[in-house]
Amino acid sequence: MRAVKYLLLVLAIVAAAVGPLVTSNSFVRDLWVLVAMWGAVATAWNLIGGYAGGLSLGHAAFFGIGAYTSSLFYLDLHLSPWLGALAGGVVAMLSALVIGFITIRLRGPFFALATLAFAAILGIAATNLTALTHGAEGMTIPFAPGLGHAIFASKLDYYYVALALLLAYVALTWWISVSRFGYYLVAIRENEDAAQALGIDAVRVKLAATLLSAFMTALVGSFYAQYRLFFEPSIFATDISVQIALFAIIGGMGTVWGPLLGAAILVPVTGELQSWLGSSLPGIDAFVYGAILVLAILFVPNGFVSLLRPLFAAKHPPAATQQAAEAEAKT
């Protein structure tokens, strides 16, 4: 079983490495980039949303902070977006510290609302601080390809940058999931009181996860700015935050591969829906998309990863152990 798992992993990485080379269709290559990019953001969200159980509906805030910071560094200070991305990560962490202190004690839906409000405030600020952000006009980055500018002529180059980020994030998530930090996050999610009783400083651990997640999300935000070369204050919109969370939820939150799986399913589906249906009747693509989401949430609440699990039958099949528990209970 373990061998099968590693074989599949190697196959997946090979497929990810050569996949976009197979096609020269720009639409399809764009999908590959978007899957890697949203997969990375959803993986970042998963740390706080999936592992720590904080249902953030404000990750667009960190994404937008990344995009605006690196772009302002590049356009106004003439510094490389690579540096700007790191700066964006730091700014995102600072903002996460502020919002973290406000929201960290709030329960599920209230945490969601508070994070939503936080991103909305930034959206309003981005629209109205025109001197800094160009307001509703948005930020346009002139097309000047070059490694130092982090602007590339080929979508493939963008793809490999996004893929590198994605792989790094998935690897980091895997490492966290088997280490003390990951255990602590899950323990806090499952029962914060019990976690405290075992010596866990829940506020500190959650805050650490929030900062890390914010940093990771902001890096991808900078990537998005360099890829699209244009964005508006709508980058802070609730739709984006909802998207990010949905990738992770539909794929399987609190799992290493779930968020990527979610992005790999939903990004092409939305892309295809738009190109097939979008022109026939405005709104029908969003309607179908929304309907799929509601059905998926209601019928596959643990995400599509849970459907794949039987393929990797664990060493201890749950059914057998449950019987053991029941047998124990009877004695």
Next chain:
Amino acid sequence: MSALLQLRNVEKRFGGLLAVKDFNLDVEPGEIVGLIGPNGAGKTTLFSCIAGYHRITKGSIVLDGHEIGNRPAFEVCRAGVARTFQVVKPFARMTVLQSAMVGAFLHHRDAASARRVALEVLGRLHMEHLAHVEARSLTLVLKKRLEVARALATQPRLLLLDEVMAGLSPGEVPELLDVIRSINAGGVTVLFVEHIMAAVMTIAQRVVVLHGGELLADGTPAEVSRDPRVVAAYLGEEYAAGA
């Protein structure tokens, strides 16, 4: 000999309700102390005060020379006090082993040694065959035992057990008593709340009786069970006659 745990003039007030009044207690290292009293006497409240879940309104709680009163729960645990919850609080979607590892991580940073400690603790509680069962599918009795395993995995000096025997069948009690004795033999001081009198009298070296938030009696099981005030307030005539 200096006490491991020292409670001095501890008071806990909830608004107008005085739940614990001017309470003093010394627990010596290596002791097994039973805390008994009628429902509402303030036993669980006292536990929560020691473990950092309630703020005390007066007094001091000292563990091995360090004040732990009104410190947050996680700091109290780090100082060496582990507790179980009377109303179990399992990590529902973690396995038994993972739950115990969360405790073990307190003193063991890397997963491999945390796992080793957790497995050893599960072995002592006769739960190793359940290592890979999710906590939510355990019976209540086993969930209570998992509370003990988790707490023990933090390698505490003082273990606070809150009614871990409730719900056990008479046949199961001696087994858990043996487990507690072996934990104690391993150098862990135990303070426990229990309603099953037979168990308290068997295992406790000292029994403390709490009544209406005040200390009513403090002595060996034999002394306490003969104390007329304890009999009147809690044990009842029948028990005294039987003892």
Next chain:
Amino acid sequence: MTFQLFVQLLAAGVLLGGVYALISIGLTLIFGVMRIVNFAHGEFLMVGMYLSYYLVTAAHMNPYLALIVVAPGLYLFGLLVEMTVIKPTVGQSDVVQVFATVGLSIVLQAAALMAFSANVMGLNLPITNALLHLGWLTIGVPQVLAFVAAMLVAAALFAFLGRTDVGRAIRATAQDRSAAALMGIDVPAIYRLTFALGTAMTGLAGALLMPIYSVSPDVGTQFVLVAFVVVVLGGMGSVSGALVGGLLIGIVETFSGFVIDPQWKAAIYFIIFLIVLVVRPAGLFGIRGSEETAS
């Protein structure tokens, strides 16, 4: 600021606040009883507005007479939504509850876009532009009517919850659903009723807003945020809190719109919202603890 201006702004603020209260009562009622934060609440308002719009423009009804159709219409709509989407989420994790209603809001917005296009539509009737002159004070007639209706609806709801058996059953369920079930209350039926009732009240709010504002598929997103702010400020689950919170937010909005750039108006809501969450997360009249992590 002159006294006259102050009174003018205060009147406008109170009237606006009444509307906000009406929008929020359904949300807080549903939360109080079912512990579900309905992220599709704004879309229910949107449905009410469209229904009212077409009753007026296509069926030539008086916009206030249309209320008689909108309220039962939305009640049925609420029943349908409860049975298909909400019921399966009761007792499930927060994720399922939050995102099932988020998904519902996407579906409803898209459906409105398909059915009515993205055009912004408003009513233009003599009554929608009518003004009331009280000495030097000038206020809009639809605003006054909306305010009066909001107060009547709130009073009717109070009477229903306080004086009828069903209302008492709803309050019992809100306090403790398992105890209510033990007392023989049919909790699923109470949930269905509460959800439909909350939806009907939101639809009423939509119909009362129609003569004042215009409707488009995304109109809900403008109002849902206000509703959340009002409800958190007043205390999740508290009907009287929604009334007071609505009035407060209406007044704050009117005055702040005069002092600062209206572009920042929404930011004011959110800042109030975050301040309330920090300072008094249970809101003014809320049940303490419902918003914090279990402890």
